[in-house]
Amino acid sequence: MERDAYPHHLAITLRWKDNDVYGHVNNVExxxxxDTVINDFLIRAGGLDIHRGDVIGLCVDSQCTFKQPLEFxxxxxxxxxxxxxGNSSVRYEIGLFREDSEQPxxxxxxxxxxxxxxDRRPVPVPDxxxxxxxxxxx
Numbered sequence: 001m002e003r004d005a006y007p008h009h010l011a012i013t014l015r016w017k018d019n020d021v022y023g024h025v026n027n028v029e030x031x032x033x034x035d036t037v038i039n040d041f042l043i044r045a046g047g048l049d050i051h052r053g054d055v056i057g058l059c060v061d062s063q064c065t066f067k068q069p070l071e072f073x074x075x076x077x078x079x080x081x082x083x084x085x086g087n088s089s090v091r092y093e094i095g096l097f098r099e100d101s102e103q104p105x106x107x108x109x110x111x112x113x114x115x116x117x118x119d120r121r122p123v124p125v126p127d128x129x130x131x132x133x134x135x136x137x138x
Contacts, residue, residue: 002102006079006095007136008045010037014072024069031062034094034110037078041136046129055126057112060089064108068098075099082133088122089113090133 003009012033020026042048042057050056070076079095091111095104114125125133 001093001095001104001107003077003079003095003097003104005138006081006093008037008041008080010040010078010080012036012076012078014070014074014076016072018070019072024071027064027066030064030066030070030096030106030108033076033078033096034062034064034092034108035059037080037094038092038110038112041080041132042129045135046126046132048126048129054117055114055123056117057090057114058120059110060113061111062108064106066106067103068101068105070096070098070105076105079104080136081138082136083109083138085125085130085133085137087124088115090125093138 018025018029077097081093083093084091094108096106098105114123116123
């Protein structure tokens, strides 16, 4: 998938600590980038209140395929789209791009189930979030 296959983008500045002893960004950081682009989108576009809202999203599945290394210094362009939207769940599709490439350095998926903050039982995707996600459907 090329960069323009993802309707939402977030620039994430790489940090010195992201690199590992092999001189490239460690694989665990890619999942942090996924979390960052998704939650930034949910908060800004969907109105998710991560501190006091009645509904939260729990990750129930994630996967990453590594294609080329990322390395500090640099900026990662995290592309996001909604691959599937259910009653209480959503599957995000993410592409992480180097500044100098239209092909992704990594691609992944991440599934949230929206639940009641207190009892952790599934609830329908809140209207504001659903509307925002519909805007980035593939």
